Amino acid sequence: MRDHACLIVYGPDKRGVVAAVTGLLARHECNIVSLDQYTDNPDGGDYFQRVVFTRPHLTAALPELESELASTLKPFDMEFKLTDQSVPKRMAILASTSDHCLLDLLWRHRRGELPVTVPMVVSNHDVTADDVRTFGIPFFHVPSQHGPDKSQSEAEILKLLAGNVDFVVLARYMQILSNDFIEKVGVPVINIHHSFLPAFIGAGPYKKAKERGVKLVGATSHYVTEELDEGPIIEQDVVRVTHADTAVDLARRGAYVEREVLSRAVTWHAQDRVIRKGNHTIVF
Amino acid sequence: MRDHACLIVYGPDKRGVVAAVTGLLARHECNIVSLDQYTDNPDGGDYFQRVVFTRPHLTAALPELESELASTLKPFDMEFKLTDQSVPKRMAILASTSDHCLLDLLWRHRRGELPVTVPMVVSNHDVTADDVRTFGIPFFHVPSQHGPDKSQSEAEILKLLAGNVDFVVLARYMQILSNDFIEKVGVPVINIHHSFLPAFIGAGPYKKAKERGVKLVGATSHYVTEELDEGPIIEQDVVRVTHADTAVDLARRGAYVEREVLSRAVTWHAQDRVIRKGNHTIVF
Amino acid sequence: MRDHACLIVYGPDKRGVVAAVTGLLARHECNIVSLDQYTDNPDGGDYFQRVVFTRPHLTAALPELESELASTLKPFDMEFKLTDQSVPKRMAILASTSDHCLLDLLWRHRRGELPVTVPMVVSNHDVTADDVRTFGIPFFHVPSQHGPDKSQSEAEILKLLAGNVDFVVLARYMQILSNDFIEKVGVPVINIHHSFLPAFIGAGPYKKAKERGVKLVGATSHYVTEELDEGPIIEQDVVRVTHADTAVDLARRGAYVEREVLSRAVTWHAQDRVIRKGNHTIVF
Amino acid sequence: MRDHACLIVYGPDKRGVVAAVTGLLARHECNIVSLDQYTDNPDGGDYFQRVVFTRPHLTAALPELESELASTLKPFDMEFKLTDQSVPKRMAILASTSDHCLLDLLWRHRRGELPVTVPMVVSNHDVTADDVRTFGIPFFHVPSQHGPDKSQSEAEILKLLAGNVDFVVLARYMQILSNDFIEKVGVPVINIHHSFLPAFIGAGPYKKAKERGVKLVGATSHYVTEELDEGPIIEQDVVRVTHADTAVDLARRGAYVEREVLSRAVTWHAQDRVIRKGNHTIVF
Structure with missing residues (x-):
């Protein structure tokens, strides 16, 4: 560009x-x-x-x-x-053990389809370290603290990010970030939620979806705000399921929707196509 | 058959x-x-x-x-x-002023695509009377009572239905049926809700969808139970919308999803493809 | 507007x-x-x-x-x-015996969703006459001539259209219009083809689709040009089918795609959203 | 299992x-x-x-x-x-330079979602060698012969496959296999074609799709037979495009449909869900 x-x-x-x-x-x-x-x-x-x-x-x-x-x-x-636009945005990825969203972003980046650089992947687990480094991307392992106080591990992440990134992507990062973190990080944070929000807010959406007997499951990418799963929605999509799918099947099929939805949201954000107004987005 | x-x-x-x-x-x-x-x-x-x-x-x-x-x-x-299966089920339709679901059912029936007979359409408004009778279907106008007590108008509807129908379809019928009605009617009642349940339960789902800034709107057909919008889901579908769609636009685009979803649910029910277990459906 | x-x-x-x-x-x-x-x-x-x-x-x-x-x-x-834009375009509809595209356009028009007036429906059969007139729309029956020369019936249609319409919609009109007609009519003509063009050009696309064993069937709305089924495409869509669907089932399921695709194409044309360049369309 | x-x-x-x-x-x-x-x-x-x-x-x-x-x-x-079913089928992958289908299959296999083993990847280029070996899979480089006679390189591939595999997947393998190869290989061969067959048979489908001005592009997975792109179709899907997408954009968006379609076809084949009759498939 x-x-x-x-x-x-x-x-x-x-x-x-x-x-x-x-x-x-x-x-x-x-x-x-x-x-x-x-x-x-x-x-x-x-x-x-x-x-x-x-x-x-x-x-x-x-x-x-x-x-x-x-x-x-x-x-x-x-x-x-x-x-x-000749200067790509710097995107940090926070991940946990699931690799589907993480690897899809790294592939697309390597294919030249995401207008970003990836200065680092930070994870509270080390299982994806080798995969990440194969792509030539630095990987930092910051284990989560036990107990409700995560201030120390969050501080460590903030120190890694400070000055080095333009936005952060939570690629199925299974920790809830504190309001303090969101305030201090100072750059947009994009999350992928594994349901069609506002249905099934919070933990275990595929289990809840199975219990409710829905015929479609979905994924939602949104900006992270202080209220959990309530931030402005960037993109959503769904996939058809049946009574015969177990909660595990839903999670498996949903994973492919998650990676598509997250990569679209990240691409559009990186191209400055997304404007926020209150709890809404305009996506050009 | x-x-x-x-x-x-x-x-x-x-x-x-x-x-x-x-x-x-x-x-x-x-x-x-x-x-x-x-x-x-x-x-x-x-x-x-x-x-x-x-x-x-x-x-x-x-x-x-x-x-x-x-x-x-x-x-x-x-x-x-x-x-x-050579004996088609008898389907009564309850409607209000919206005609998109009602007319689509009557038209599919006339095309020979719904394995049902339609002994009557009952509405709390009379605006669709001529359209319905053009299809050769009896139309009964039972105005809703004012105030919270609907027992008299519900009794009138129950009298019309009694012994004449095998199931009832609420084709955007804008009255909440009492538990007493649901108990007395004695046949399955199928509703079309104008959102992707369990998102946006209750009234005004398109307005709520606009306020939440979702990128897809949907429709859900389900069996009516005593808990509003909580009955077993038969079928759901969605359509893509953008920030530029107003709440009126969402309602307009959603209407075409509603008629598709409801007609699939009705067809499957009429073909004995839907089995209920608790709050779930098995759809063969 | x-x-x-x-x-x-x-x-x-x-x-x-x-x-x-x-x-x-x-x-x-x-x-x-x-x-x-x-x-x-x-x-x-x-x-x-x-x-x-x-x-x-x-x-x-x-x-x-x-x-x-x-x-x-x-x-x-x-x-x-x-x-x-306060002056709606005048849209004539040409139809044959199938009513799904025809009635869907008339319904949407009556709902106030199509920014057009409908001065007439012309059909080579009279089976839809009553339905059309119920909508308050004039219906003209112009039977097709037998044999390859259609010049007389085409002349009759041209006389009805002349000066009265801004565009013509072929709502499953089962006659091939001559190049002479297309030249003389002098306004855009929009067709709905019952396949995902360029697959299954010509007659009997659902039969051909069944023979080829495809897993999706579709519909294409395009401007009519001198080359059959080769005009600029305005809109397309598809629906999933399985091995268990017969050619009749494909036609049935395809009918619902046809009416959606045609109504989108007509709406966009009526709103001046479609620009032609050569054999392409730009759809804003 | x-x-x-x-x-x-x-x-x-x-x-x-x-x-x-x-x-x-x-x-x-x-x-x-x-x-x-x-x-x-x-x-x-x-x-x-x-x-x-x-x-x-x-x-x-x-x-x-x-x-x-x-x-x-x-x-x-x-x-x-x-x-x-406790014995997974042995799947060889043939690939060229494109990695999207290849890596998606390897990654799904590692996630435990494909009921297969992958004894080898064979490619006529060596660019994907490191990626493949990172997954612990043997990689064999068999360069294509120049000129129309490919018998020597095909013989080399046949020797690698003989006795070692239950089916072969062409994951965007850009060589046309000879009828002789297809006969000798003796196991089913599954291809992914980058168009919605039977539209755009042969080379350069995205370029042809751009030239025809279609509004959807697709992918088709089919068994390979002696007639190019004419074998029994296992699975197809499409994605929406606009006039603003270039042929390169179509290829990019199509790539993600290809990997989804191919992985579904491979999964169903590996689970013995696909039965061939003539040029059709029954997919249970």
């Missing part, structure tokens, strides 16, 4: 913002590659826009573009975020 | 029951058309079997078959239900 | 066109509701844009807008089409 | 075969775990049955069971195949 930039604009909807932004880009000889926009309420709602554009010698031009965007958007009272 | 019968066998799993049943059918010159079976737990679980078979002059032979099945299955401690 | 307009712009890609168009709209106090764009080749490809916008007293303002757009887009060498 | 056996019975349909087979199993104290059956034509068609059953000390009992089955089925003129 050499010489590609992504511009996100958002704020209270006002007439003329598309013209203002695209006019500025045209004057700077930028070529628009894609443009998406959305207003969540035609009467006084918020406006969201994503533009991807190219320009020769983009990196050198970014500071001036940034400053002009600031003055252009000030009268509109809108905020913006301009990112150089 | 002339000369076709369906035999359902169920009870605590024991070795030899398939052989006993199919042996009996072979001795009576019955041709097995399909056979499905399922044991919900290999160690001491329950056994469920569905056999469809044909035999010349079936109706005349049924009483003897029934009596021999009773003696054959007695040592196995299993129950059975033998139905003549 | 009062005071809503849709602007389609297309031609060889050039920098600055988004800015030019949105700048013009801003000067005319138009509010952009949605904007989609696509370039089919970053190096010298074609550019396609769809903008929906609102403006008070739109109808009165359209002529001036149209003339300014012409001058604005001239230096870009681009063409455009500006439509008043 | 200790003490589990699978019995396949097939031949011209006759009344009483279920009773005969299940009666024999009951007399031998076998517990039926699952039973599926299918008749492809109620009037003089063929009958197919699959029974999975358990019995203590199964292996010791198999020879006697086999001999009694032979006498029992003789009057029915039916053939059968009895397999000990």
Whole structure:
């Protein structure tokens, strides 16, 4: 994505913002590659826009573009975020013993399909260490503390992440992160929940799904917030099951939905396609 | 389905029951058309079997078959239900103002795709009366009572149904039936709920779905029990939505999932494919 | 869609066109509701844009807008089409004996989900006449001529359509229209083919699908061109089948895919979401 | 699957075969775990049955069971195949440079989800050698011959396979096997084709799909026969694409459908769920 930039604009909807932004880009000889926009309420709602554009010698031009965007958007009272798409985001993965989501992310990364670098995998177990290192990725083993206080192991993880990552993915990481951790980590954290949220919140969703006798099981990728399994949903999908599937079968079939859903969510986040507003996401 | 019968066998799993049943059918010159079976737990679980078979002059032979099945299955401690598939089940439909599920059922029935007769449609509104009668189906208007006590209108509906129907379908009937009604009606009642249960139980599921920001909406058809939206699920399905869909859009797209899910559930019930055990269904 | 307009712009890609168009709209106090764009080749490809916008007293303002757009887009060498979305397109339906696609379109239209008027249904059979007229839609019976020459019945249909319709939908119309008809009709013609094209081109696709032993059957909606089943595809979908489904079962299950696919294609066409380029469609 | 056996019975349909087979199993104290059956034509068609059953000390009992089955089925003129499910099938994988199908199979095998052993991976390239050996699987590099005559490299592969494998999987193996090879290999060969067959037979299906402007791309797993891409289909699936996807995007999205479809086909084959009749499969 050499010489590609992504511009996100958002704020209270006002007439003329598309013209203002695209006019500025045209004057700077930028070529628009894609443009998406959305207003969540035609009467006084918020406006969201994503533009991807190219320009020769983009990196050198970014500071001036940034400053002009600031003055252009000030009268509109809108905020913006301009990112150089030639710089991949740095993604840390937290995992436990399950490898299906973890390995799928590492494969896709190696295939060149995820626009990220992976500076580290951190796990509270060491069973996946060899697999991870085969991909040339550093693996750190941080065992979970026994008992409800996880502050020491969380501190150790925070120290590894600090300054090194742009977002964190919980690839079936089976520890509940404390609110303190989520606050301190300072970057978005993406989780994969093994159910079609809001059904079967909390632990053991496949067992609960079997007990309720559902005919589809699903997976949900969402941003982690202080309320467990209540963060903004990025992506979801389901797969058909029958009465003959045991809870173990559900977990097995669900695993393949989990890895697809998580990889889509991670890709879209890495491409700056996901904008959060309250407990919702706009996915362009 | 002339000369076709369906035999359902169920009870605590024991070795030899398939052989006993199919042996009996072979001795009576019955041709097995399909056979499905399922044991919900290999160690001491329950056994469920569905056999469809044909035999010349079936109706005349049924009483003897029934009596021999009773003696054959007695040592196995299993129950059975033998139905003549040339006799379609009588299905009453309860509806309100929405017509998408109602008309889809009537139209599939007219196409010859639902193995049922439709002796009546009962509605608490009269807006669909002309449409229903165009299909040659009797329409009865039973307005809902105001206030929490619905005993009088429910009594009127029960009187219409009594002795005339084999099962009842709630095709987006927007009244909650009392436990008293469910007890007295004496036949299975199938509902279509406009969400992917157990998510968004109760009223206004599309509004709740919009508020939660889900990426799929769904529909669930289930048997009605005394607990609202908690009965055994027969069938479910979902459709993809985006942030740009309003709650009205969700309802609109969901409507087409509802009609598909309900018609599958009704077809399977009418074909004796659905067996209930506790809060679960086995769908053969 | 009062005071809503849709602007389609297309031609060889050039920098600055988004800015030019949105700048013009801003000067005319138009509010952009949605904007989609696509370039089919970053190096010298074609550019396609769809903008929906609102403006008070739109109808009165359209002529001036149209003339300014012409001058604005001239230096870009681009063409455009500006439509008043408060004026629904007039859709004629051609049908034969199958009613599933026909009735689904009429239902959706009556529910207010299709932004069209339906001035007429024309059929070479009269079996659906009563159903169609129940919806308050005129029904014309034009029997097909025997033999290969259909010029007289086609002339009769053309006379009915002339000046009265903006597009034609073949809702399982079982006659092959002559090239002469397609040329003379002068409006887009949308067909639903009962297979996942390009598999099973021509007659009897479900029979061919059964013979080949496929595990999915599908439907394809496309614009009709002079080459049978080769026109630009608008929408496709599939449904799972098994070895146990007969060719009749495939047709039955496929019918429900056909009606969904056709109604999506018709909706998108009616909303000016579909742009044709050669044998392809861009669907915004 | 200790003490589990699978019995396949097939031949011209006759009344009483279920009773005969299940009666024999009951007399031998076998517990039926699952039973599926299918008749492809109620009037003089063929009958197919699959029974999975358990019995203590199964292996010791198999020879006697086999001999009694032979006498029992003789009057029915039916053939059968009895397999000990505690003995996993030996699966060789042939691959080229693409790793998505190959690694997915190896990873599912390691997770214990494929009831097979993998005695070897053979490839005409060596790029996947390290990955394969990380899973503890032998890797053999057999470069393809230049020119149309591949007899020498095929002979080398045949020598590796001979006596060592029960079936062969072509996991995106980019060489066309000669009819001579298919005859000599003597075991079923399963291929994954990167399109929804019979659409886009032959090379470059994603490019052809882009050219035709389809809205879904798919994958097909089938048994290899002498006619290229014409063998009996085991499984198919599709994924939605848009006008904005390039041929490279189609290949990328299709890759994930390929790995799912191939792994389902391989699993079902390994579990003796797939029966071939002519160019069709019955999948129980």
